[in-house]
Amino acid sequence: MLHEPAVQCEKDFAASYKQRLGVWMFLLYALVYAGFVAINLIDPAMMESRIFFGLNLAVVYGVALILFALILAVIYNLMCLRRERLAAESNEGGN
Amino acid sequence: MAVMIFVAFVAVVLSMSFYFARRAKSASGYYAAGGNIHWGVNGVAFAGDYLSAASFLGICGMIATVGYDGFLYSIGYLAGWIVALFVVAEPMKRLGKYTFTDALDSKFNSKGIQLAAAISTLIVSVFYLIPQMVGAGVLVTPLLGLPHAAGVIMVGAIVIGIVATAGMTSTTYVQFLKGGLLVIFALVITVALLVRGLSTEPDQGGSVPFHKYLTVETTEIDGVLQPPDAESRIVSVATTPAGTFVRMAHQKKVGWFRKEQAEDRIRLHETQWTSILPDGSKTVNGEPAVGQNQLRLVGNLEAIDGKTGDEARTGPVGPFEFLSKIGSDKTVVKTWKSTKFEDGGEKITAYYPTLSSGNKVMRPGQKFKIEGSPLEKFDFISLMLALFLGTASLPHILIRYYTVRTPAAARKSTIVAIAVIGLF
Numbered sequence: 001m002l003h004e005p006a007v008q009c010e011k012d013f014a015a016s017y018k019q020r021l022g023v024w025m026f027l028l029y030a031l032v033y034a035g036f037v038a039i040n041l042i043d044p045a046m047m048e049s050r051i052f053f054g055l056n057l058a059v060v061y062g063v064a065l066i067l068f069a070l071i072l073a074v075i076y077n078l079m080c081l082r083r084e085r086l087a088a089e090s091n092e093g094g095n
Numbered sequence: 096m097a098v099m100i101f102v103a104f105v106a107v108v109l110s111m112s113f114y115f116a117r118r119a120k121s122a123s124g125y126y127a128a129g130g131n132i133h134w135g136v137n138g139v140a141f142a143g144d145y146l147s148a149a150s151f152l153g154i155c156g157m158i159a160t161v162g163y164d165g166f167l168y169s170i171g172y173l174a175g176w177i178v179a180l181f182v183v184a185e186p187m188k189r190l191g192k193y194t195f196t197d198a199l200d201s202k203f204n205s206k207g208i209q210l211a212a213a214i215s216t217l218i219v220s221v222f223y224l225i226p227q228m229v230g231a232g233v234l235v236t237p238l239l240g241l242p243h244a245a246g247v248i249m250v251g252a253i254v255i256g257i258v259a260t261a262g263m264t265s266t267t268y269v270q271f272l273k274g275g276l277l278v279i280f281a282l283v284i285t286v287a288l289l290v291r292g293l294s295t296e297p298d299q300g301g302s303v304p305f306h307k308y309l310t311v312e313t314t315e316i317d318g319v320l321q322p323p324d325a326e327s328r329i330v331s332v333a334t335t336p337a338g339t340f341v342r343m344a345h346q347k348k349v350g351w352f353r354k355e356q357a358e359d360r361i362r363l364h365e366t367q368w369t370s371i372l373p374d375g376s377k378t379v380n381g382e383p384a385v386g387q388n389q390l391r392l393v394g395n396l397e398a399i400d401g402k403t404g405d406e407a408r409t410g411p412v413g414p415f416e417f418l419s420k421i422g423s424d425k426t427v428v429k430t431w432k433s434t435k436f437e438d439g440g441e442k443i444t445a446y447y448p449t450l451s452s453g454n455k456v457m458r459p460g461q462k463f464k465i466e467g468s469p470l471e472k473f474d475f476i477s478l479m480l481a482l483f484l485g486t487a488s489l490p491h492i493l494i495r496y497y498t499v500r501t502p503a504a505a506r507k508s509t510i511v512a513i514a515v516i517g518l519f
Contacts, residue, residue: 012189012502022181029177030483036170037479041472044465047458054419058163058458062170066517069177073510076181080506 013087018080025076032068036061097238105253108272112257112265125262130497132267134504137495138511140267143274144491145172145512146519148230151277159394160430162456164463171482173517179487180509187496188505195493216490223489263498278519292409293420295396306391308448309365311345311352320354323363333443337434340366340445349381353447364448367391367431371442390446393431397450401425418457426453 012018039046039061047058118124132140150172157165190198196212228247235246257265296305313323320341322329330342330349339354341363352363367390370378377384399407400423409420420426433446455461463478464471486492496505 012185015185015189015502018185022185026177026181029174029181033174033479033483037476040459040465040475044458044460048424048454053415054422055415056422056454056457059418059422062163062166065170066173069173070510070513070517072177073180073513077506077510080503084503 012084013091014080014083017083017087021076021079025072029069029072033065036065101239108257108265108269109253111268112260115264115268116260118264124264130500132264132498134499134508135511136271137267137499137504137508139274139515140270140498141274141492141495141508141512142278142515142519143270143272144495145486145516146274146277148227148234151281151519152230152233153226157462161462162428162430162451163458164461167459167463167478168482171479172486173513174483175486176509176513176516178484179492180506180513183487183493184496184505184509185502187493188499188502195490219490263494267495267498274515278515281519289414289417290411292412293396293399293407293417294409295399295403295407297395303392305395309345309352311363313361313363315361320361331438333436333438335434335436337432337447340434340436340443340447342438351443351445353445366448367393367446369444373440393429393446393448395429396421397427397429399423399426420453422453422457424452424454427451428453428456430456 039057047056047061049057051057051060150168154165154168157168159165187195187198196209196216199208199212228251231250232243232246235241235250236243239246241249257269291300296307298305311323311327314321320329320332322343323345326346328344330344332342333340341352341354342349343352343363345352351366351368353366355362355364367380369384369390370381372378379388379390382388396407397403399409399420409416412420421428428451429448430451431446431448433444435442435444437443451461459465459475463475465475495508499505499508
């Protein structure tokens with residue numbers, strides 16, 4: 001195996017911001033995910049309770065976790081794109 | 096028809112592999128597709144990688160047999176992509192190496208890390224490949240009518256051919272095709288299912304008559320089981336950890352029945368069964384296992400919202416109504432379990448039905464006993480944690496961050512993957 005970069009990347013001036021943002025969003029999602037696990041452990045019968053359209057909490061929470069992942073991912077991408085653009089503009093201005 | 100489609104698909108992907116093989120001239124081209132894959136294609140390829148036999152056979156099978164506990168895997172796997180997106184995707188890409196091991200090695204230059212990484216890669220890959228290959232054999236047998244071993248060897252050879260010829264470029268486009276087809280056909284099946292609706296006597300649109308399983312009441316005299324009527328005869332009785340099974344001649348046929356004792360009455364429930372005779376030949380439900388004599392498809396609703404028979408037939412339903420009907424406490428779901436035992440030199444496998452109410456099936460607890468002992472609860476926590484953190488560690492997922500050009504493209508392809516896998 002050659003120990004050389006697979007692809008040469010340009011310097012990413014927004015890297016530290018994206019890393020911080022990623023960790024915070026990860027913690028937010030982990031909290032919601034932990035809530036799902038906690039309800040199942042503490043009060044499993046609550047998962048049977050009907051929430052809306054005849055769907056129980058287990059189905060609603062489970063599907064919500066999937067949708068929440070997608071929504072967070074899109075928000076994360078938009079925020080990263082914005083910061084990358086700002087970083088690129090300020091870098092160009094600085095040069 | 097199935098064979099023709101299979102051959103055509105294999106011909107297309109192998110042609111693609113040989114085409115890309117001519118263009119792959121460097122290590123970067125072979126191992127990382129030169130970083131030239133579009134993030135959209137890479138995202139769907141992520142889904143193709145991810146929706147392997149373990150997902151599209153395993154999760155569907157688990158949902159069918161243990162209900163919501165199978166769906167836990169879908170939730171956990173998808174949540175794992177959040178870890179991949181927020182914590183792994185861009186930092187991995189910025190490391191700029193071919194593999195995670197390569198990145199670690201370039202930073203620490205340690206023989207110990209190389210050895211540990213090599214051993215763990217081999218162990219993970221072997222144990223990951225085994226179920227994939229078994230899944231390939233399981234699929235090929237009913238679809239193409241080939242023996243299990245032939246399916247494993249054939250699919251293994253095709254996969255090696257695709258990977259060896261053009262590395263990540265061909266692998267990516269094959270996975271892109273596979274991921275796209277899986278999502279499209281999963282959508283088609285879902286729509287077809289909703290249009291057909293729910294029924295307590297599913298007959299595949301009239302093409303396969305619904306088999307109504309017998310339940311007969313009987314008695315015991317001095318602890319000896321009696322036949323239910325004068326024309327029936329008890330042949331033998333087997334006691335297993337799964338219960339008592341009774342071989343009985345009934346209605347001019349011999350079959351295995353599972354005994355259910357409730358207060359003052361005894362019921363015998365018809366099972367499906369296979370038998371390996373002392374001479375090595377196999378029977379299914381008492382007849383030689385040849386041609387059309389196979390185990391019947393199982394798994395149905397015994398009651399829908401408290402109704403049975405024609406009255407229970409829903410006709411077309413929306414997704415919310417579909418889930419709501421199954422999750423009703425008046426819905427009864429019939430799932431199947433199996434047990435093995437011996438009887439007079441025959442090796443019997445009996446498949447017997449169990450009934451659960453819909454509200455229990457549509458929440459965790461059928462497989463993972465969250466209301467059980469502390470150890471069983473710990474088992475559940477362990478599963479959810481492994482699913483959440485495991486995705487981001489899968490080698491075939493990590494390698495795909497190198498096939499796109501920039502960290503931003505790695506990020507975008509992960510979001511496409513989340514959307515496609517979430518839809519699935």
